[in-house]
Amino acid sequence: MNDIDQAKQAVRDRVWRRLIEGGGAPDDSYGKIPGFYGNEGTAQRLAELDVWQRAKTVKANPDWAQLPVRVRALNDGKLLYMAVPRMASLEPFYELDPKTLTVSIEEAAEKRGAAQVARRVGVDAMRPVDVVVCGSVAVNRSGARIGKGAGYSDLEVALLIEAGLVTAETVIVAPVHGLQVVDDNIPETEHDFSVDYIVTPDEVIPCTNRRRPDGLVWNDLTAEKIAAIPVLSARRRAV
Numbered sequence: 001m002n003d004i005d006q007a008k009q010a011v012r013d014r015v016w017r018r019l020i021e022g023g024g025a026p027d028d029s030y031g032k033i034p035g036f037y038g039n040e041g042t043a044q045r046l047a048e049l050d051v052w053q054r055a056k057t058v059k060a061n062p063d064w065a066q067l068p069v070r071v072r073a074l075n076d077g078k079l080l081y082m083a084v085p086r087m088a089s090l091e092p093f094y095e096l097d098p099k100t101l102t103v104s105i106e107e108a109a110e111k112r113g114a115a116q117v118a119r120r121v122g123v124d125a126m127r128p129v130d131v132v133v134c135g136s137v138a139v140n141r142s143g144a145r146i147g148k149g150a151g152y153s154d155l156e157v158a159l160l161i162e163a164g165l166v167t168a169e170t171v172i173v174a175p176v177h178g179l180q181v182v183d184d185n186i187p188e189t190e191h192d193f194s195v196d197y198i199v200t201p202d203e204v205i206p207c208t209n210r211r212r213p214d215g216l217v218w219n220d221l222t223a224e225k226i227a228a229i230p231v232l233s234a235r236r237r238a239v
Helices: 003-021 039-047 050-054 064-075 105-109 111-117 152-162 223-228 230-238
Strands: 057-060 079-083 093-096 119-121 131-133 138-140 171-175 197-199 204-206
Touching (some): 039 064, 039 171, 064 079, 064 105, 064 131, 093 111, 105 111
Parallel strands (some): 057 079, 057 131
Antiparallel strands (some): 093 119, 197 204
16 A cells, blocks of 8 residues: 555544544444435435536446435436446446336445446447546545445546546535535545536535546556456557
């Protein structure tokens, strides 16, 4: 683990402890994208933003913490994309169209429900994304964020940027508990992206220090990571 990874992990550890000890999330949240209390409030605050109301397509992480946001997206008639767990498919996204669902919106928005009813799509079959909802462990007010360390959110966004589906017009949002908003200077590397808005149950925080990669940063990917993700393996072979 290099110095940047160690610094990020130190922030994660501190936020997980603070969140659990402060009563902001269940005791089993350590090591996860925290399923924080009050997450329904983040969906309501996000839905009040103009950028949400204008959006036709939303890409969201599949974690429980952001379930109310996914439900709200489908209830609001938006096309919803969710990543296949660990991107373990050449078609690494689920597509949920509220007009064609065969189960309830609440069921479809859950990870298990999406796996059963959603269409799997590759980036070539996706529409441009208006809003990206990302799960986070910690964020600061400049927009720098840290996930749980697996790197899948970074890869998903990078793939969508390369495909021209996440553009300068796309808004990236982190719905989190207030205890996940930190004052730390979060270190960022070439593959990291920042968020445009932090949404907590109590406030919306606009972030102005936008940072996005140009696409996949191959030098930051190990051979093992590439081999484990079919879409990366295929792209590497095509280079």
